[in-house]
Amino acid sequence: MKAIVSVKNAVKNYSLGAVEVPALRGVTLDVVEGDFLAIAGPSGSGKTTLLNLIGCVDTPTSGTVEVAGKDTRQLSERELTNLRLHTIGFIFQSFNLVSVLTVFQNIELPLLLQRELTGPERAQRVMTLLDKVGIRDYATHRPSELSGGQRQRVAIARALVTRPQLVLADEPTANLDSVTGGHILDIMRDLNKSERTTFIFSTHDQRVMQHAHAVVRLADGKFVDRVSPAQAAAAPLGAPV
């Protein structure tokens, strides 16, 4: 199968004043189309940094990150933005909905940025997704009128509305209770199956990892292993595999 994401020996340093803080110390990872991959690791292990690199939100200090066949270090700021717009969907831990827009408008927003579809086409796309994530009735509500789970559904719909090849979710259930979190993962999983969308999500929650095809484990900015959810559950990081 074709690799949609190819990370080779990626290093990312952040500078905090004069000090260079290494966030990733050389990670190599391939993600194939249709994958449903969890990135696990404790706080500060580099999960978010890796997602940022894959999400074209950041570029590596060294090494390469290829997304949909494009080396992100070769792209301009503008091209990176375009790549995000057309290829990647984002789901955030804190949902990050635009508070002044309705649910419908929030979901429609990426389509408007794409400027490819007509109004009715957009509406149809949005309504279909609203159905799929089960919040059709809330289309005209503001995010502040929704529960956390409902908000994350909106965020999922927004991430998928452009039919991206890749959806990145940074701790998508961290702000949700376990039942709701489970529902959210179910929805993601369903969409992964029905739309063949590749999902990569970060988590440090064992239960969440159980939904993934595979779990990539990181520690101290380094790749530890790539295991099945069962293995990950059987041998948590820190314990010998």
Added chain:
Amino acid sequence: MRAWFATLGVVAQIAFRNLFASRLKTIIVGGIIFFGGLLVVAGNSLLDSLVASMSRSVIGSVAGHIQVYNAKSKDPLEVMGRMMMGDPDISQLDDFAQVRASLLKVPNVKSVVPMGISGALVTSGNTIDLALEKLRNAVYARRDAKTEADKLRAEAQVQSEKGHVRQIVAVLQGDLKNAKSVLDEHAIDKDDADAVTRAASDKFWQDFDKDPLESLEFLENRIASQAADADLLFLNYVGTDFQAFQKSFDRMKIVEGTTVPPGKRGFLFAKNVYEEQVKLKAARRMDKIREGTESQGEKIASDPDLQRMVRENVSQVREILLQLDAAKTNDFRTKLRRELGSQESDVGKLLAAFFQTTDQNFRERYDFFYKELAPSLELYRVRIGDTLTIKAFTRSGYVQSVNVPVYGTFEFQGLEKSTLAGALNLMDLVSFRELYGFMTGEKLAEIKALQKAAGAREINRDNAEAELFGSAPAPDKGEDKAPAGRKIEATTTPGVAPVMHDLGESLGGKLEREEARSRVFPADEVQRGVVLNAAVILKDPKKIRETMAAIEAQGKADGLALKAIDWQTAAGLIGQFINVIRMVLYIAILIIFLIALVIINNALVMATLERVREIGTLRAIGAQRRFILTMLVIESLVVGAIFGGLGAGLGALLVKFIGKIGIPAKSDVWFFFFSGPRLHPFIGTSNIIAAFIIVLLVSAFSSFYPAWIAMRVTPRQAMQEDE
């Protein structure tokens, strides 16, 4: 393209909703913009209305739309509001007829009025001169009386006039006593003091009839000169063609008397000057106190200006006393005693008490003054029909004097109360030219006649030496070699008449002036001669710039060096005044908008920092930086447009409202600026548009820095958690 609009729609929607979400910020920012818009519209409209009304005043009173003068002049022409006493150095326009013809070729020119503006000292003849003249006439009448009845009547007249003169001398003696108490003894001319003492003595008056002419001469030479000081007027005047002036400045109307007939010498007082300078000061002050208390609602008890006028009336009764002969003195004493219920016998003290007016008794005293006292007084030092002797320094420095009859007074409708519009009196051009030192046709003919009679030959200044000393210059033999019997006159500056009169007054000079006074001049001479400047009235005043250029071009084509200036420039300092107000307004607007800029900028920066995550999210899901920029600028523009529009609208309403009631003119200066008693401001569409544009620009500018901050927000910042 449709999608682009949809994007813009969503940007606008986010923007709108953000504004609504952060209402407080929006209201603060909007409030400032609102105020700015209001100020721009209201301020500019007021100012434009002021300019418009002031232009009506300036244009309608003397300047016309355009003033034209000789381009070779050293000083700029100022027809109004001149601060200096001296005349500016304006080169003459040699032939007005030619200038007029040239100007009338310019299509937009409606009419042209010839002008020359200057000022002069005028002696109106003071009270003692008049009293002495009457006494002298009475003495002559007594001397020449044929019948017994005539003799008796003349005798009575002489005694009455003697009483008046004696009264005046008594006043002078009082002055002298006052002067002695404040001045050093040496500062007072002993001869003058002695003369007054002598004239006040009983002996002098007992002996008067022994040699009345000798006594009169003493009074005329030694006493009259001491009372002359207050009777000089400084008058600014415009020499012009009365008919053309009246036709072109249609707001001008004659108040008293008539206009000056064509071809006649004559003088029209500006009503204001006539009232302010010529009227008896006490009477003028009574008028002003009445105006202050009745029209302006001020109180003598509280207004320092009115109090000053009352004080002056009390302390300056001398002016009235000088006018009183024995009979009038008695009459005044009786009337004032009755009015005041007083037993005082000194009329001076009675008058002082009478003028001690309060808010309670003023109106009664005012009526009493005009009903009982004024009919016995000369209220105006110069009456309509009198002849003014105007003395002016000509451009070459000698003194020229001309007798001009006063035909009447005039004022400009709507500008009755303005001292500025009423500062210039009118004089016929012929007299003006003489006073200014121009050669008039009349003068030229006179000189020709004189030259002919004396056998004089005119020679040029350049070869005067050759003419005088023979063909070759011979400096060593520089003696007078002029042939006997040959009078040589060198022409001086062309157009400027040589000294014709000396300062001293001779009977011949007097007669000559008398003769010149009544002569009628052909219209041609008025038209053809020299003028200093010309007022141009336009058909379409809006095309003032183009017409100015056209006039100068036409002048060039006709071989005339003409300079055209607009009314505002011609109005000199007054014209500048508008620029000053405008500058102040613009600076105020600038400051307000600078403050607005800072506050708005600050508020937007705060708002942007609060929205970092939202902006980061937008960036993460694929919004380009341009999108963020557009969003923030639209937010500012929306605030600017809505609140600025409201401000401009309210400003317009305010102006409209004020326009209905009008702003009252508080003082005479404002009468001029308002071109009437009230300013009715109007709204200019351009002001509303300007306000709108300024407001939008300020809004856009103030959003640049926050937008720049927003554009630097990275999508990564959307991922960062606050925990």
